[in-house]
Amino acid sequence: MLKIKDLVFDSWGRRFFDGASVNLPKDAKVGLVGRNGVGKSTLFKLILGQLVLGSGEISLPRRARLGSVDQEHPATPTPLLETVLAADLERADLLARLETAEPEDLGDIYTRLIDIDADRAPSRAAEILAGLGFSTEDLTRPMAEFSGGWRMRVALAAALFAEPDMLLLDEPTNYLDLEGALWLEARLRKYPHSAMVISHDRELLNSSVDHILHLADGKLELYTGGYDDFERLRTEKMRLTEATRIKIEAKRAHMQSFVDRFGAKASKATQAQSRMKMIAKLPTTEAMVQERVAPFTLPSPERPLAPPLLRIENGTVGYDDAPPILKRMNLRLDIDDRIGLLGVNGAGKSTFAKLVAGALTLRDGDMHRSPRMKVGWFHQHQIEAMDPKDTPLSIIRRAMPEASEAARRSKLSQFGFSYEKVETTVASLSGGERARLLLNMVAMEAPHLLILDEPTNHLDIDSRRALLDALNDYEGAVILISHDRSLTQLVADRLWLAADGGIEPFDGDMDDYAKLVLDRARIAARAPTQVHAEIVVAPPAPPTPAARAKAPTGTARRRAEAAETALAKATAALNEVDLALARPDAFAKAAELGKKRQAAQAALESAEAEWMDAQEAYAALTS
Known part of the structure; x- marks a missing residue:
């Protein structure tokens, strides 16, 4: 379906692709993976023609339709359903032609409308919108009434509805809740054409794609299977490559030893020359360098507090004079609890996080919390609120005003920031680097409770694994809100569900919840x-x-x-x-x-x- 041959591309003072080649099979579902910053989004822009190739070739079959989700849909007065229906350009064009077509052309137009199943289009669009969290009442609402995050969902719905021959999705789950991510996994499995997805969501890559395209060192390599298959095959390949390298280097050293010993002797000159030629023909080898991910530093509290950390009795919380968001809450949080907080967007998860963090107070009911409890609270809006002119060093200076400059730089080094990065502006840091900085900062004072609201949105798979390891070593309590099902499964011991204006313990595991969401x-x-x-x-x-x-x-x-x-x-x-x-x-x-x-x-x-x-x-x- 997609052919890339000898692709070379340089930009922003670096080489992203260096002779990269790959052929993607027709109707393949491909997960594009690689470390943050290696050029995955750049490849999408090259495929879409938004960037100019340095050299090489990117080709698709003639008349193949490309589709992507570049940005949120604009806030127009057009109703939601009509906005998505307009994404099928052929259907929209045929319906427009009906208004002015000559009688002799009507038959051809109606035949084509039947061929593309135009009558079923509204129900198909409504089905996609329902899966992404829109209600039946939303279908007639104008686009201008939806927030930016919901308009991103509309753009995704439009791309799925149009069903292009090659669908490109860049981190589609970042603006979805867990329910939307589960639905998208199922939808991608049944997508009728080719799709390429940039994702760091391990569950999606295991359940929804049949190929993994790995981008590293400017090269592209295609593997069959999901992400677990890719990891296994790549590990085995690296092991075999390293074993071959050791054998070649041993052979090279052995022949070089002979040349060094006998090269000057006339009786051995012929053999020495022969070995020198053999050495020249040996392939050059380089040691396989494992990409290192800096660990997260999440220090455990020095002194555990007496249980419970928090107890809410018949609690109600909301904003100002508006109707309450959460009511009738009866919850208890102990010192070693690991809570996965589930619920659709708008159900009150972030409101609950603010309440526990101390940013909101109860309207009614009682909340008992230890006065000595320290809370570390990470939420995704912190990344957006960072001053683009700030640097990691200036941020740590404010957090450690009494510390020496050497101690501050040492702390940033523990966070995974090199000497050059500590004075790089926030605007020049990647989303993953900003998330890493903030995650380490909120845990710096060894809190008794960590509240993590979508901590993985900007982290690649290896960084997510490093965060998982740090959370499993951390000995305090955790409240985790995440669309990353794998992280929630491996961190949370108990699940709470925000639904119907309240929060209650969920009777089941993540598989039960996933099945319920898909059934609904x-x-x-x-x-x-x-x-x-x-x-x-x-x-x-x-x-x-x-x-x-x-x-x-x-x-x-x-x-x-x-x-x-x-x-x-x-x-x-x-x-x-x-x-x-x-x-x-x-x-x-x-x-x-x-x-x-x-x-x-x-x-x-x-x-x-x-x-x-x-x-x-x-x-x-x-x-």
Whole structure:
């Protein structure tokens, strides 16, 4: 699908690509990986023609359509659904031509509209928007009413809806919550054409792509499989390369020793000359250099406090005179708790983080917290609020006013900043470097509680692993808000869910939550009008597959009638559970409802099989 040959590109005083070549298969789903700053986004710009090649070639099939998400969609008065529908340029053009087309051309236009399934376009667009977190009411709202983060989702929805032949996505999960990221993983797996995704999300790279394209040292190398496969294959390749290098160097040293010993002797001159030629033909080898990632420094509190660190009883919190964001909270946080805080954007996760950090106070209820508790709070907006003229050294000077200059530079060195980087302006630091600086800064005073709100947005995979190692070594409490499912799984011991104006413990693990989110998305896509349906009575537990497996006795006709009745009941039972999953409070019973749905689905499949057997038997007798 995409062919890159001998690509060379220099810019900003450095070489990004040095003879890079790769051929991507048609309809491949490719994860583009590499360290921060190696040129992944630059490659996208070269493919899109936004930058000029130094030399080499980037080619796509004729008439292949490229699609990307460059920036948030503008704040226009156009309704949300119409904005996404307009992304299908061919459909929009055909509909516009209908207004002025000559009668003899109408047939061709209608035929093409049927070919591209134009009638189903609104429902397909609504399905994508529902998966990205938009409600049915949002579909008619003008774009100007959405914030920048939501307009980024609109741009992503438009790109997915247009279904270009080659879709380019640069860190698409950075502006999604965990629910949106889970939906996107499933969507990318089913994308009908080629896609290339820059991502540091290990779960997405393992579940949604079938190739990994690795960018390092100006070269591109393609691996088959997900990220775990890539790591295994690359580690093995490095091991074999290093073993080959050692053998070649040993052979070179052995022959050079012979030349050094006998090169001056006339009787051995011929052999010495022969070995010198052999040495010249040996391939040049370089030692494999492992890319090093500086560790994160998260010092543990010196003195643990008496439990609990925090207790909230019937707490309510909000902003000014606006309606409360969170109500009826009854929570306890102990000294060694590792909490993963789940919930869609807008459910109150960041509000809760502000409350625990001390930036907000309760309106009602009681909150008991240790007066000696130190809190380290990282949130993504800190990166945006940094002064672009600041430097790491000036920032650490304010944080360590009594320390010597040598001590400050030593501290920055521990954070992973080289001598040159400590006086680099924030504007010139990468997003990953800024995140690294702030993460280390918030933990510098050995807090009893770390609150991390989307800490991985700008970190590459190796830096995320370093953060994971530091968090597992840290002995205080942690509240983690992250769309990185892998990090949440490996850090959190307990899950809390922000939903329906409150926060409650979640009964299940991350797999249960992922299944619940995807089930809800499927239901919303299948029947969007049912998403807000009210159910007064809780759905009964569906019959088990074993109970349905008993075939009715009697004549074939009675058996067929009984099977049809059983099938109708099984279908109704599954619909009941689906409606329960669509309720706003479904998250509180995720594990239970997930098990009920599995049982109901199994019962339905059993009833369908019995019904088909009974119908075939009855048809055979009557014929």
